[in-house]
Amino acid sequence: MSLEQVESFYEMLNLEPGVYELYYENCRQQGVLDSYHWDLKKIVAFAATFGYEFDEPELEEILFATEPVRLVSH
Numbered sequence: 885m886s887l888e889q890v891e892s893f894y895e896m897l898n899l900e901p902g903v904y905e906l907y908y909e910n911c912r913q914q915g916v917l918d919s920y921h922w923d924l925k926k927i928v929a930f931a932a933t934f935g936y937e938f939d940e941p942e943l944e945e946i947l948f949a950t951e952p953v954r955l956v957s958h
Contacts, residue, residue, distance in 0.1 A: 886938040890946040893936040903934070922947075 897904045911930050913923040924940045931938065 886942045889936045889938045890943055893934070896934065898914045907928070942954060
């Protein structure tokens, strides 16, 4: 069930450009040399504000699967 929640969350991001912008701005963590990395804790918390329930291992399972989720760039 929770893996379906992750997939549904990313489908929603693809359909809602405004929400994607919030996701992009709020779920990244700045690394060295101006690089950015996705913060899994922030993603889980952000998704929860929209009613999606999943945890970090479930998110990792979807993100790093052999066919990862593809986001449309807005």
